[in-house]
Amino acid sequence: MDFFDIDFSLTPGLLSSSVRPCPDDALNDNDNDSDNDLAYSSDVTDALSETSDSNSVHSGGNHDGSEVEYAGTEDIDTLRIASWNINGDLAVDIRSPAFINSITSNSITFFQETGLAPSNDISGHIPNGYEIVSLARPVVITDDRQWGGVAAVYESNLALTHRADLSHPDIIVLELEDLFVVNTYIPPPRSHWWKWSHVHPEVRLTEVLAACSGEAGGNKGFIVTGDFNGRTGHWQLDGMSDRFPRLSSDSFINTRGRWIRDSVCTPHDLIILNGTSIESTSPGSPTSFQAQGAHTVIDYALVSQDIATQISSLSVTRPDTEFDHALLEVVVEVSLPIHSRSSAADNGEKPTFTREECLPPSTTDLDHLLDDVMASAMTDEEACLDFYGPAAEHGAGANIYISCHGVANGRFRCAIARSPESIEVITVSGPRQNALLSAIAYVALHAPLTQALIFTSTQTPSFALSVITLALRISKGISMNLRRWQGWLISW
Template sequence: MTATNVDNPANSFTIMSWNIFGNYAAKILSPEFNKEIGRYDVVLLQETHLWPEEESSTAVPPGYYMIAVSRPRRANWQRRGGGVMALVRKGIKAEAAMHLSSGDIIVLDLGNCYIVGAYILPTTSRWEGWTDVNPETHLREVLAMCTVSSKPVIVMGDLNARTASLSGSPLHPRRNSCDGILNTRGRQVLSWAQDFALCILNGTTTEDHTPGRFTSFQPNGQAVVDYAIVSLSALALVLHLKVLEPPKNPDNAWADHTPLILTVSRTMAVMEPTRVVRQEKIQMEWPAAESQIDLLWEATMKSKETLEQGLERLYGQTYYQTQEVQVYTDGSCLNNGKRNATAGSGVFWGLHSHRNRARRVPGPGPQANNRGEIFAVILALLDADPRRSLRITTDSELVIREACYWAPLHDSMGWDRPNGDLLRDMVKLLAARLAPTRFVWIKGHSGNEWGDAADQMAKDGARLPDTGDYRHLVDAPWAAIEAPPRENALAARKVSTALPETPNKRPVVPTIEVLDDPDGRDGRSHRGREKTCKLQQSMRDALLDCKGPGEFWRLIRKWTDARPMEPEVSLETLTDELRARMNAPLEMPASFNREQLDLNKALAAVLPTHSVDTTPDGLFSQDFGEDDIAWGKNHVRTHTLDSATGADGYTYSDIMAIPNLQIAELFNACLSEMEIPSRWLASLVIGIPKPEKDRKVAANYRLIVLECCLLKFLTLLIDRRVRTYAERRDHPKNTEWVP
């Protein structure tokens, strides 16, 4: 369904009303649906099919805030239904009149008018299961309450009423409707129009294009059941009504109703003062670096490596390229996952080759198949000629991706991961080779004779006696072979594979069944399912394509976590509040201990700029090394990788791609010169509304300071030194102090 651009001059105000036929939570994730509704000032939606607890987590179009009224969750997991919502453009003041809103009716007070959004069930549907009052009766009561006020009233929504071309009074504008049927609900609506001085706009001269256009299109017929109705006091403020055309393919539409667009005078709404605007990323301008520390910081950040650069640094250059020698490797584990598990490694160079190997996998740690796969590659590399191109064929995707994609990152983290002892030596051997190594993946147990031979040798190895723990390689056996001059290096990539870094998408899964709507209507009589089915299918595919539990739950949280609460104070007010909290007052309050403050200042003044490190091993005067940086990266990756950025905009993920040596040099320079990069002196200060507090009061905002990630990384390492010092000292037994 496509609407033309809305003619929305500065003195007008547009209201959209649309029965979207359910699945708002899924539809709002579609950019197409967002574009459909994101061009109006107020959007009234019916049949959202939300539960009350989902209102805070469901997405909202950019630039809008939500006011929703949903049906209560049904018992025994009954299907969803009903629900109404208002999406209001930020800057427009709108408050829900909750004493009037309930069930499928929402009442907005815009200061200068009331807007009522309503969905009234068909007369054949039951309402007793979710409300105590007939929605039709409740809407009449709402109209009675709102029209008593002097404010203009606008009513829009799906009333499931058919009023033919009749008006509530002969004094009202004449109507001409394409729907000539009058039903019982229609007579009720006409009586409301007469009793409460309301005017039905559908089919009047205010409707653009074809007056009285159909609003509902079903396989069983079309009808006018969606209305725009205004009080007579608002009639002079109505500019025009537009009922959008039905789509050319109704089955591929978002819903089986067309939207209604009502344009009224801007005086209907009250505009709010400018509020704090949430920004995804703040761009700051920095002066050119002049100090040595600033220049070193710039060089450090520019040393961030791409994957190709990291692999070249880790593996070095290629000096020989010959016809490939092929070898097949495999790992196996008997009684996998049990206490008596035994793992083996198999290497197959060819029939009757003296280099074929069947070995028991060494410890430490549990015997497992992956450990056998890695150890098999190590055995193959130890027996391979380092000056001849090598092709290693394996059924282990993990081994290939570790060698060809993940090695730079895991090396920078000190190989603190499962089987890190073997992975470290596998990478060491690959780097020591002078010729390229290409990894080829084959499916295990697929009938490949050489692959099956390697598998059998791995099983034979698993039956061998325990060989004890693995002994790390000091150097490759061919370390004495001198590499040719660097200028003789070849352009060939040293370690490569055709296996992609991430697994291919899963095969297409069967389409999901879409249940009929909860109000008992025949599903075949409603259109608009095809597009929704495709959207639901794409969401299901996104879940199935997740590479692991972490990615799966991140996606679930993206869809279901509560939205950040929007601030409702001006930026100036919030700035004044936060500045007062962060700075000492000019005059201390009477309750403050002035003597203690003076003593603290005096003690701080006598602290020396430099002090002597008296720890036995010089713990606090030791430079940070690459191992320290590796520890820090491993800690960050498992604890705070997704932390917010500071003023410089660099993330922890950026830091992970910087070589450890460069980071260590910067940190050591900061400590020796007692100076830090100028960008670390700037922090981002933000205010976050406290839960359950009035967001219009600046004092109810929590102050959060965002520092640069690399600065926090340095303080993490310093904190580790302090903790190490405390742990090495002899504490009294009852001391529970933790630094």
């Protein structure tokens, strides 16, 4: 048996979004859990006393400070907000029909547990006419994958700003003229939050809401959505049970649920929409579907009491049984226009430009070289096909078996078996996925070029996604003799 020890200098978050994760901790509904000590931060509370012009966005102002002309003459505009815990792997799922439909059907679509690392950029994969903001957790080198994270995909012509000064990993704040839209992922009570934050997630959210409320002077409404990992039973804000009574399919209330009641809803007069008559699809529908069969309500849409009458509907649906959380969609009727318009919109036309209008005529050798480069642009899939050629089998394939397990100090070991008599072992520092990718690359580099490789792994379907990711990453460097991606270097 041969042993190899590989110690890569890894860029944080290397390809961390290509593996379908498991929940970082099972949801614990036992009220006997001991509560972790809560650490308080100063950076959010400072926002209560400081107002920065660079972080303020006013009505009629664009992201760059220029004036925006608002579209339409109607008194009412519609804001559609979606919230979905996707259980990690947004980088892969963003192109799937369910995700594209969710994005294009809503003004703002929030995702929780994105599985993205700070270095991951998927802006090139979202539909045209939309922008994305991602708030990822710092990379924890001892974890076997990237956990948590939230993202917002929103219409490019929405007159809003991302409040970076109030947003943090797992919490994102968007501000409109008379509305704060907050999305959050609060991990289960037993999660090891101190590995990526010095402030407890519960404390962080209450600080953010307090900062928003203090800054707005109570003149702006709130819409708060996300996965709170807490069960609130049939509870509703005091004084609102007559107008917005709740009937939930989940009647249990736990410690986290009481925190939602006492620290989130009550101080800010937030009404829970789940289980009210506003929920248009089976009032009280469960939002979490765990493997052990528990169907609970832990994802919520909360709104300020003073804007509750502007909420048209809440729908709770499960787009695909592959996902263990429901998609929440809220429709809000707002009195101020929220969409900006371009000059072309006056004629009801979309602006179109030819390539010749965008670029001056080519006259120099450098111009012609630029033309050639632009004309040769390929998608990842096209580059992969161009580099590898069409898939073809020549003779019998070689069966490769790979098994991966963790060892000490955040290192993972992969056993590579070509036959019972031929077993090689490599050890890699960093997440489990790095070890899998290293093993795949090692086999590919030492296999006959014309022989088909048949991989089998205990990490299905994560392993298959790793193979696809590796192939696409390598294809991005087809113009280089050395294949390089995100801090890795492989040569042949």
